[in-house]
Amino acid sequence: MYIGVIGQSQCNEEIASIAEEVGELIARNGAVMICGGMGGVMEAASRGARSAGGVTIGILPGFSREEANSYISISIPTGLGPARNLIIVRASDVLIAISGGYGTLTEIAFALHFGKPVIGLYTWGLNREGKDLQDIMIVRTPREAVSKAMELIKDNRQ
Amino acid sequence: MYIGVIGQSQCNEEIASIAEEVGELIARNGAVMICGGMGGVMEAASRGARSAGGVTIGILPGFSREEANSYISISIPTGLGPARNLIIVRASDVLIAISGGYGTLTEIAFALHFGKPVIGLYTWGLNREGKDLQDIMIVRTPREAVSKAMELIKDNRQ
Amino acid sequence: MYIGVIGQSQCNEEIASIAEEVGELIARNGAVMICGGMGGVMEAASRGARSAGGVTIGILPGFSREEANSYISISIPTGLGPARNLIIVRASDVLIAISGGYGTLTEIAFALHFGKPVIGLYTWGLNREGKDLQDIMIVRTPREAVSKAMELIKDNRQ
Amino acid sequence: MYIGVIGQSQCNEEIASIAEEVGELIARNGAVMICGGMGGVMEAASRGARSAGGVTIGILPGFSREEANSYISISIPTGLGPARNLIIVRASDVLIAISGGYGTLTEIAFALHFGKPVIGLYTWGLNREGKDLQDIMIVRTPREAVSKAMELIKDNRQ
Numbered sequence: 001m002y003i004g005v006i007g008q009s010q011c012n013e014e015i016a017s018i019a020e021e022v023g024e025l026i027a028r029n030g031a032v033m034i035c036g037g038m039g040g041v042m043e044a045a046s047r048g049a050r051s052a053g054g055v056t057i058g059i060l061p062g063f064s065r066e067e068a069n070s071y072i073s074i075s076i077p078t079g080l081g082p083a084r085n086l087i088i089v090r091a092s093d094v095l096i097a098i099s100g101g102y103g104t105l106t107e108i109a110f111a112l113h114f115g116k117p118v119i120g121l122y123t124w125g126l127n128r129e130g131k132d133l134q135d136i137m138i139v140r141t142p143r144e145a146v147s148k149a150m151e152l153i154k155d156n157r158q
Numbered sequence: 159m160y161i162g163v164i165g166q167s168q169c170n171e172e173i174a175s176i177a178e179e180v181g182e183l184i185a186r187n188g189a190v191m192i193c194g195g196m197g198g199v200m201e202a203a204s205r206g207a208r209s210a211g212g213v214t215i216g217i218l219p220g221f222s223r224e225e226a227n228s229y230i231s232i233s234i235p236t237g238l239g240p241a242r243n244l245i246i247v248r249a250s251d252v253l254i255a256i257s258g259g260y261g262t263l264t265e266i267a268f269a270l271h272f273g274k275p276v277i278g279l280y281t282w283g284l285n286r287e288g289k290d291l292q293d294i295m296i297v298r299t300p301r302e303a304v305s306k307a308m309e310l311i312k313d314n315r316q
Numbered sequence: 317m318y319i320g321v322i323g324q325s326q327c328n329e330e331i332a333s334i335a336e337e338v339g340e341l342i343a344r345n346g347a348v349m350i351c352g353g354m355g356g357v358m359e360a361a362s363r364g365a366r367s368a369g370g371v372t373i374g375i376l377p378g379f380s381r382e383e384a385n386s387y388i389s390i391s392i393p394t395g396l397g398p399a400r401n402l403i404i405v406r407a408s409d410v411l412i413a414i415s416g417g418y419g420t421l422t423e424i425a426f427a428l429h430f431g432k433p434v435i436g437l438y439t440w441g442l443n444r445e446g447k448d449l450q451d452i453m454i455v456r457t458p459r460e461a462v463s464k465a466m467e468l469i470k471d472n473r474q
Numbered sequence: 475m476y477i478g479v480i481g482q483s484q485c486n487e488e489i490a491s492i493a494e495e496v497g498e499l500i501a502r503n504g505a506v507m508i509c510g511g512m513g514g515v516m517e518a519a520s521r522g523a524r525s526a527g528g529v530t531i532g533i534l535p536g537f538s539r540e541e542a543n544s545y546i547s548i549s550i551p552t553g554l555g556p557a558r559n560l561i562i563v564r565a566s567d568v569l570i571a572i573s574g575g576y577g578t579l580t581e582i583a584f585a586l587h588f589g590k591p592v593i594g595l596y597t598w599g600l601n602r603e604g605k606d607l608q609d610i611m612i613v614r615t616p617r618e619a620v621s622k623a624m625e626l627i628k629d630n631r632q
Contacts, residue, residue: 002539032548057548063564063588065476074506074531074548076565081395082271083244087561090537091550102271105284109267113240113260114537114553125285126263132285160381190390215390221406221430223318232348232373232390234407237555245403248379249392272379398587402557418587421600425583429556429576442579443599443606 001031001153002057003146004092006107007041007100007123015041015099018121020048021142022096027054029150034059034092036084037068037075041098046071059088086110093156094149097123097136108136117152119145159189159311160215161304162250164265165199165258165281173199173257176279178206179300180254185212187308192217192250194242195226195233199256204229217246244268251314252307255281255294266294275310277303317347317469318373319462320408322423323357323416323439331357331415334437336364337458338412343370345466350375350408352400353384353391357414362387375404402426409472410465413439413452424452433468435461475505475627476531477620478566480581481515481574481597489515489573492595494522495616496570501528503624508533508566510558511542511549515572520545533562560584567630568623571597571610582610591626593619 003026007019023045026033033049035042037058046056050071058072061084065075078084082103089095089110094117097108104123111118112135120136127133139145161184165177181203184191191207193200195216204214208229216230219242223233236242240261247253247268252275255266262281269276270293278294285291297303319342323335339361342349349365351358353374362372366387374388377400381391394400398419405411405426410433413424420439427434428451436452443449455461477500481493497519500507507523509516511532520530524545532546535558539549552558556577563569563584568591571582578597585592586609594610601607613619 055548057550059550065565074529076531076533076550076561078561079397079564080399080561081397082268083241083396083399086241086244087550087552087554090553091539102267105267106264106271109260109263110240113264122287125288127283127285127290129280130283213390215392217392223407232371234373234375234392234403236403237406238403238557239553239555241554241557245392245394245396248395249381398584399557399560402560418583421583422580422587425576425579426556429580438603441601441604443601445596446599448601 001150002034002091002093003031003149004034004088004095005041005045005098006035006088006095006104007098008104009036009038009040009042011040011044011099015122016044018142019044019098022098022121022145023048023054023056024052025142025146027052029146031150031153032057034088036061036088037072039069041100043069043071045098057091059084059091082106089114089116092116094119094152096121096145096149099123119148121145160192160249160251161189161307162192162246162253163199163203163256164193164246164253164262165256166262167194167196167198167200169198169202169257173280174202176300177202177256180256180279180303181206181212181214182210183300183304185210187304189308189311190215192246194219194246195230197227199258201227201229203256215249217242217249240264247272247274250274252277252310254279254303254307257281277306279303318350318407318409319347319465320350320404320411321357321361321414322351322404322411322420323414324420325352325354325356325358327356327360327415331438332360334458335360335414338414338437338461339364339370339372340368341458341462343368345462347466347469348373350404352377352404353388355385357416359385359387361414373407375400375407398422405430405432408432410435410468412437412461412465415439435464437461475503475624476508476565476567477505477623478508478562478569479515479519479572480509480562480569480578481572482578483510483512483514483516485514485518485573489596490518492616493518493572496572496595496619497522497528497530498526499616499620501526503620505624505627506531508562510535510562511546513543515574517543517545519572531565533558533565556580563588563590566590568593568626570595570619570623573597593622595619
C-alpha cells in the first residue's frame, strides 16, 4: 500500500501540523508514504510517518539526494524538475492533497487523469462552466483522510 | 510567437467549430500553433490554422508520427504518453484551453505553475477553499481568445 | 522525412564544417532536420540546412527558446535537461552522429534501442566482450552520410 | 549508499548467477540496490539482495506495480517506458552493468554523461575513432564489482 502526500514545499504551522498527523496515520496503517521529498507539507508528513516507524519515499526534482528532507527513508533524485510530479502520482495508489499550490494542482490533475483517487484537505476545488465538481474527495481531518485512503485501497483490491 | 491550443481528443461539433476558428485566427496573426497533434479539439484547431496558411506543431504522446492528425505540419513523437503534456506547455508562449478533460487540466496546471498565461473557452474553473480564482482568463469567443493571446505575447516582449 | 543530427555543443572547425555540409545536404534532399538546438555541431548543421532553404527543429533542454542557436526555425523548449535527448531520437526517422561526447552516446543508444538507424561520422564505436559491433553505420563523408540516410528512409517506406 | 544494477530483462543462467551474487554482496555491504524492477538480470540481482536481507528498489517502465519481479521491496511505476532508464541512473551513486543490450547501453551512456562511475561485468565496450576507451571499469567477478563500487562510494564521500 503506497499513499502519496502532496502539498507545497513551504507551509504555515497549521498546515504542517495537519500534514504531520496524516503522515503518522499512514505509517500506523502500515502503508508506505510517497512524496516529493522536499520541505513544507512533504517534510511535515515525512516527520510524522517516521515518528511512527514508517517508510517514506522522496521522488526528488533535482540531481542530488542531499536536497531530500531529513525524514526521507529512500530518496530518488530524478533530475526532471516538475515532471517528477507525474512519477509521484504513478507510484501512489491513492493521493492525499493538503492545501497546495499549482505544483500540487498538476499532481491532482494527473491523478484524476489516470483514474487515481484524490482526497483533499484544505485544497483545490474544480468546476466546469461554473458547475462545481466533486472529483476531489473533500475531508476535514487527517483521520478522515487516511481512513478514506485505506478504504479506497482495500476496495480496489477486491 | 507560439500559441498552444489544448483540449480533448474527442469533442462535439460546437466545440470543434470554436477550435477551428481559434486555429484560423492564430494563423492569420502569424503565430505558430502548438498542440498535442491528435483528434478532437487538436484536429479542428489544426485544420483551421492550415486553412489560413499557418504552421502547426503536434507534440505526440506515442512513438509514431502516423498518429498525428492530417493538419499537422511538423510532428514530434515523444513516446512519453501524457508526460508530453508538459512539453506542449513549455513550448507555448501562451495557451488557449477549449473545453477539455483531465488531460487539459494537467496542461492548465503546468502552465500556471510555470507562470504562462492560460485563456479559457468553456473550460475548467478553479477554487481554493470554496473561493473562486481568476487564474484562467475566461473569454467567450475565439476572436477574444486570440486577440487576448496576441496582446499577452506582445506585452511580454516589451 | 525527418533526419536527426547529433553531436556536441562545442566542436572544432573541421567537425563544424562537416556538420554544416550534412545540414546543407539534408535540406537539399527536402528533409526536415531535427537536433538539440544548441551550439557546436547542432549550430553548424542548422546553419547549413538554413543556407539551403531547409527547416530546422531544435528540441531544447532548457525552459527558454532564447537558448536556441540562430539557425533554428522551430524551437521546442522541454525543460527536461538531457532527458530531451530521447525526444530527439523519437522524432527522427534516422540519425546522423557527428563526433560527439557522452550525450551523443545516449542518443545513439536510444536510437539502437528503438530500432532506428544510426549513421556515424568520426563518432563512437561499440563492442561486446571485446568483439567489435557494426551497429553504427560508419561513413567517411557528409555526402555518404546523407545519401545513406535518404536511402534508409525510402527503404523503410516501401 | 545506493548501487544500481543494470542488465537485460532476459538472460541465461550464467549471467543470472553472476547477477544474483552481485545483489547478495550489495546487501551484505549494507547498500540499497536500485534496478529496473523487471526480469532477467534485474530479477536475479533482486533475489540475491533479498536473500541477504537487503532492500531493492524497482523503477518500473509501466503503469502498474504488478509488473515488478517478486524480489522488489519498493516499486516505483513511472509510465515513462525506456525514459525511466535515466531515473535509475540518477538515483544510483554508482552502477554495475552485467552483460546487457541497448537498454543497458542507454543507462551506461547516461551514467558517463552525469559523471557517475560504471563498473562492467561481461558488458559493452566503447571506442572513439577506433581507439578503445576505458570509461567503463571492467572487472571479472561479482566480488570485484561490488568491492570496487563500495570503494568508489567511500572515496566520493571524503
